[in-house]
Amino acid sequence: MSHSILLRNGRVIDPANRRDAVGDVLVVDGYVAPQGAAVPEGVETVDCTGRVVTPGLIDLHVHLREPGQSAKETIASGARAAAAGGFTTVVCMPNTSPSIDSASVVAWVLAKAQAEACVRVLPTGALSKGIAGEEMAPIGALKKAGVVALTDDGRCIQNHELMRRALEYAKMFGLIVMDHCQDYSLVGKGVMHEGYWSTVLGLPGWPAAGEELIVQRNALLAELTGTPIHCQHLSAAGSVRVLREARQRGVPLSGEVCPHHIALTDASLRGYDTNFKMNPPLRSEEHVEALIEGIADGTITILASDHAPHCGFEKEVEFDQAPFGILGLETEVGLFLDILVHKRKAIDLNRFVEMYTVNPARLLGLETGTLGAGAPGDVTVLDPGLEWTVDRNASFSLSRNTPFHGWELKGRAVRTVVGGKSVWSL
Amino acid sequence: MSAAEQTSAAQLPAPARWTRKDLTGLQDLSAEELNLVLDTAAAFKTVGTRNIKKVPALRGKTLVNFFVEPSTRTRVSFELAAERLSADIINMSASASSLTKGETLKDTALNLQALHADMIVLRHSSAGAAQFLAERLDASIVNAGDGAHEHPTQALLDAFTIRERKGRIAGLHVAIVGDILFSRVARSDIFALTKLGAKVTLVGPSTLVPEELRRLGVEISHDLDTLLPELDVINLLRVQHERQRKEYFPSLGEYTALFGLTKARAARLREDCLVMHPGPINRGVEIDSDVADSGRSVILEQVTNGLAVRMAVLYLCNAARSGEWL
Numbered sequence: 001m002s003h004s005i006l007l008r009n010g011r012v013i014d015p016a017n018r019r020d021a022v023g024d025v026l027v028v029d030g031y032v033a034p035q036g037a038a039v040p041e042g043v044e045t046v047d048c049t050g051r052v053v054t055p056g057l058i059d060l061h062v063h064l065r066e067p068g069q070s071a072k073e074t075i076a077s078g079a080r081a082a083a084a085g086g087f088t089t090v091v092c093m094p095n096t097s098p099s100i101d102s103a104s105v106v107a108w109v110l111a112k113a114q115a116e117a118c119v120r121v122l123p124t125g126a127l128s129k130g131i132a133g134e135e136m137a138p139i140g141a142l143k144k145a146g147v148v149a150l151t152d153d154g155r156c157i158q159n160h161e162l163m164r165r166a167l168e169y170a171k172m173f174g175l176i177v178m179d180h181c182q183d184y185s186l187v188g189k190g191v192m193h194e195g196y197w198s199t200v201l202g203l204p205g206w207p208a209a210g211e212e213l214i215v216q217r218n219a220l221l222a223e224l225t226g227t228p229i230h231c232q233h234l235s236a237a238g239s240v241r242v243l244r245e246a247r248q249r250g251v252p253l254s255g256e257v258c259p260h261h262i263a264l265t266d267a268s269l270r271g272y273d274t275n276f277k278m279n280p281p282l283r284s285e286e287h288v289e290a291l292i293e294g295i296a297d298g299t300i301t302i303l304a305s306d307h308a309p310h311c312g313f314e315k316e317v318e319f320d321q322a323p324f325g326i327l328g329l330e331t332e333v334g335l336f337l338d339i340l341v342h343k344r345k346a347i348d349l350n351r352f353v354e355m356y357t358v359n360p361a362r363l364l365g366l367e368t369g370t371l372g373a374g375a376p377g378d379v380t381v382l383d384p385g386l387e388w389t390v391d392r393n394a395s396f397s398l399s400r401n402t403p404f405h406g407w408e409l410k411g412r413a414v415r416t417v418v419g420g421k422s423v424w425s426l
Numbered sequence: 427m428s429a430a431e432q433t434s435a436a437q438l439p440a441p442a443r444w445t446r447k448d449l450t451g452l453q454d455l456s457a458e459e460l461n462l463v464l465d466t467a468a469a470f471k472t473v474g475t476r477n478i479k480k481v482p483a484l485r486g487k488t489l490v491n492f493f494v495e496p497s498t499r500t501r502v503s504f505e506l507a508a509e510r511l512s513a514d515i516i517n518m519s520a521s522a523s524s525l526t527k528g529e530t531l532k533d534t535a536l537n538l539q540a541l542h543a544d545m546i547v548l549r550h551s552s553a554g555a556a557q558f559l560a561e562r563l564d565a566s567i568v569n570a571g572d573g574a575h576e577h578p579t580q581a582l583l584d585a586f587t588i589r590e591r592k593g594r595i596a597g598l599h600v601a602i603v604g605d606i607l608f609s610r611v612a613r614s615d616i617f618a619l620t621k622l623g624a625k626v627t628l629v630g631p632s633t634l635v636p637e638e639l640r641r642l643g644v645e646i647s648h649d650l651d652t653l654l655p656e657l658d659v660i661n662l663l664r665v666q667h668e669r670q671r672k673e674y675f676p677s678l679g680e681y682t683a684l685f686g687l688t689k690a691r692a693a694r695l696r697e698d699c700l701v702m703h704p705g706p707i708n709r710g711v712e713i714d715s716d717v718a719d720s721g722r723s724v725i726l727e728q729v730t731n732g733l734a735v736r737m738a739v740l741y742l743c744n745a746a747r748s749g750e751w752l
Contacts, residue, residue: 196638200453202553202575202610272554317530318552320573 003030003420006039007379010048014055015354016361016370025053027377027420034373044422048381051414052349055357055371056088056378060364061153061178061232061256061304062329064090064121067108068097073309073398075109078329079117080396081307083424085329086413088378089120089368090307091360094131095154101126101137106145118423119416120368120378122148127166127177133157136166143173148364151178153232154279156214158184160221167227176228176363181214181239182280191320193266193283201269203319206281212238219246219253228252230363233306235261235280237290244299254363256302257291259335260326264403272319275403278308279324295355296346302363303355305332309399327402330395335404337384337411349384377420384411438752439465447747448560448567449739451576452617460618464586466738467731473510474733483741483752484513487544493570494520494531495551499705499729500570500580504547507736513545535559545744548572566743574608579739580704581614583732585622587724588659590731591700596623599656601647603629603685604663604712605674607636611704612663616642627653630685633674650685654694661702662687662712678711685712692717700724 007025014020026033028040064078073081075092082090092109094100100109106123113121125142127150129135139150150170156179157163170177187210192198194205215231219242222229234240234255246253266284268276276282294300308325315322333356340346347355361369368376392405415425443458452460473481489508493501501517508515520526525534531550538546545566548556553573560567571577589595600619606612606628616639619626626644628635635646647653654660665681675681682688687701692714695701701713701723709715718725745751 196641199607199636199638200613200642202573202613272557313530316532318550318558319554320552 003377004028004040004043005377005417005420005422006043006045007048007053007381007417008045010051010053010381012053012371013350013353014371015350016055016358017372019371020350025371025379027379027417030377030419032371032373032375032377046381046415052382052384054353054380054382055369055375056416056418057086057333057356057380057413058089058091058360058366058369059087059304059307059329059332060091060302060360061258062090062092062307063095063309063325064092065309066096066112067105071311071398074116075112075121076116077396077398078307078309079113079119079121080424081327081329082119083416083418084396085331086333086380086382086416087119087329088380088416088418089122089366090329091122091124091148091364093151093153094124094126099126099131100124100147101129101131101142103138103141103145106142106147110146119418122364124149124151124178126150127152128157128162131155133159133162136162136169139166139169139173139175143175147175148366149176149178149230151180151232153178153180156180156182156184160217163217164221164225167221167225167229171225171227174365176230178230178232179214179218180232181211181218181234183210183213186210186213191277191281192269193281195266195284197266197269201272203269208236208238208283208287211236211280212242215239215242219243219251222246222253223251226252228254228363230302231255233258233261233280233304234291234300235283235287237287240290240294240299244294244297247299254302255294255300256304257295257300258304258306258328259332259339260403262288262291262339263335268403273403274315274317274319274322275326275401277319277322277324278306278326292340292344292346295340301355301359303332303336305329309397310401312400315401325401327395327397327399329397331390331402331404333382334388334390334409334412338409341384342410377417379417380413381415382411383414386410386412386414388412438469444742445746447743448556449578449743450556450560450567450569452578452581452614453576455617455621457621460582460585460622463582463735463738463742464589466742467582467586467734470737470741471731471734473737474730480510480512481752482512484508484511484744487513487744488542489513489515489545489547489740490538490543491515491517491547492538493518493549494525494555495549495571497549497571500549503729503732504570504736507733507740510733511737511740513740531555531558532562535563539563539565544748545740566747568739568743571610573610574613575610576614577610578614579732579736580611581618582739583728583735584615584661584702584704585618586731586735587702587728588700591724592658595619597625598658599625599627600659600661601627601629601653601657602661602663603650603687605634605666606630606639606663607634608666609663615661616644620644629653631675631681650691651694654691655696657695657699659700659702660687660695664704664706665708665712682711687713687717689714689717692720695722702728705729
């Protein structure tokens with residue numbers, strides 16, 4: 001009976017099926033049962049009165065650090081952090097050591113996930129060999145091995161011809177490309193948003209145009225090749241404008257926003273705390289406003305964390321020498337609910353759920369992200385009104401690099417069900 | 427204690443308002459704190475002209491001159507300042523430290539603390555490095571330049587020199603000319619001089635003078651010639667060849683033609699306008715060789731005053747940490 005569960009009397013929000021009503025969700029033997037189906041004898045029952053029951057949330061942008069960097073995170077620990085954040089599926093990035101640029105590394109990740117992860121872990125494959133941006137990765141072999149998308153995340157292919165051909169080649173396998181948008185010549189050694197604060201702090205600036213230029217490049221190449229490009233962790237106002245215009249014309253371009261880019265600004269770097277150092281960097285107020293506007297008007301369709309664990313000793317160095325990135329899996333639902341749904345009222349709960357379920361599922365061609373009958377029994381229970389305080393020491397991650405320690409947030413996941421099995425509950 | 431030592435103590439201003447164990451920058455200092463450092467420096471300046479050029483302010487204290495980025499004049503100035511305060515001094519450079527073996531800055535600093543260093547003077551190529559140490563060590567940290575962020579003792583000696591020569595800082599028009607973007611001296615000068623009431627104009631190529639700095643209450647100009655007759659002080663920054671990539675301006679020749687203090691430009695300065703430079707100077711680039719040596723140039727006075735200012739800073743920070751006031 002461990003793969004069956006009845007979630008009773010919650011507000012069920014299932015955007016894939018346009019369902020938003022109080023009711024039950026039943027999972028039998030790992031799959032969602034039709035509404036009104038008979039409840040098997042002795043099935044575990046959870047009262048969800050006053051809570052929101054949604055398809056299992058999907059985070060399509062996380063770094064699980066294995067193989068090669070298991071002091072920062074492992075597939076097992078990252079999966080536990082995902083479960084505690086309300087996620088039933090995570091899509092892991094290939095910038096590991098070695099990178100996920102061959103069928104054998106994909107197989108290793110899948111085997112490790114199968115054996116040790118409490119949520120579904122879906123690997124992406126590198127777009128270029130070794131994520132070096134010089135030669136195409138073995139895309140056909142990666143597809144066969146089971147990657148769900150291609151990306152050089154952490155790096156960005158600068159050679160437009162290589163990008164164009166890789167997009168064309170990926171199309172043959174139905175794989176989308178996710179791109180970390182950064183123009184190297186404009187960004188140079190930039191470590192924070194170029195503006196007033198970088199000038200006062202004397203830190204090398206990372207101009208917004210360094211992202212916007214590549215988003216524009218991607219709009220042109222997505223149109224030219226017809227291969228969908230998903231622009232990762234958008235941070236700049238111009239990126240939202242380019243994306244909006246491209247989508248209005250039907251170009252297969254999409255974008256995601258991470259919580260730190262709307263929760264914080266570059267003024268946070270005043271104390272040189274490396275927990276505020278990420279790539280792309282925290283930007284100024286007008287960029288934050290443009291991102292929230294893009295989320296509100298539907299230009300941005302996906303929310304994700306860019307969960308990027310680093311060891312304490314790696315972060316505790318001079319600012320310009322510290323690695324980029326922060327934890328995200330256990331705080332993103334709370335931050336987005338608190339800021340987007342409660343404080344700014346930029347989106348309602350339905351949109352929130354859509355951006356974490358059906359939208360990423362459709363982009364990647366997954367069968368999850370829905371509570372339709374026969375779908376995998378992945379369910380998340382949210383308590384949107386729950387007030388809680390972020391405690392980095394309670395994290396399931398192996399790392400502690402979060403700038404949100406001590407933040408008081410409203411809303412979080414309280415139960416995570418994967419294939420009918422509760423893998424975490426508050 | 428000798429008679430000379432005792433007099434110096436009597437001349438020091440009341441330090442009641444100084445509570446900082448570290449000096450990492452000038453941005454957060456009040457005008458009162460800035461003036462206290464300048465007054466203290468004035469008292470220490472007389473020490474340098476005596477037969478016995480020493481006071482016991484740091485007797486028994488260990489000071490580490492930790493220069494991760496190479497420097498000669500600042501290191502020597504701090505070393506001499508500490509000597510005159512009777513400190514025990516260790517000089518450490520990056521190449522002689524374990525940083526080259528992969529030890530982190532934090533670990534190197536903790537090792538210095540384990541050896542009971544009381545004060546660390548840090549020069550580092552990373553902005554924020556001095557603050558990084560100040561937050562982690564009990565020792566006093568004095569910033570001797572961190573990346574493109576701040577160089578507080580240089581700005582204090584600039585302010586000291588202006589005040590000594592002009593009798594005041596408030597109301598004076600000071601131009602800072604050159605590579606503002608990469609200059610830690612410029613940032614510290616801006617913080618100190620604006621707080622003390624000067625009008626500050628930044629001058630240089632548009633690629634090296636960020637518009638954002640207007641928010642700090644300064645003016646920006648790309649036309650040195652029209653400014654010349656109005657200036658009370660012109661502070662020329664070194665054109666830093668090693669940091670500059672060729673995309674910031676076309677050539678040194680064009681830089682000199684637009685922003686160099688040539689003889690012709692110097693002739694249009696007011697008679698009493700001070701010509702300053704933090705050094706080391708590039709003769710013939712940002713400043714004409716004869717102008718650098720002329721009567722209105724106070725470049726070498728800046729060096730002398732630097733000693734007094736650094737004595738004041740070391741004394742105040744040590745006393746705030748240890749409670750040992752003279």
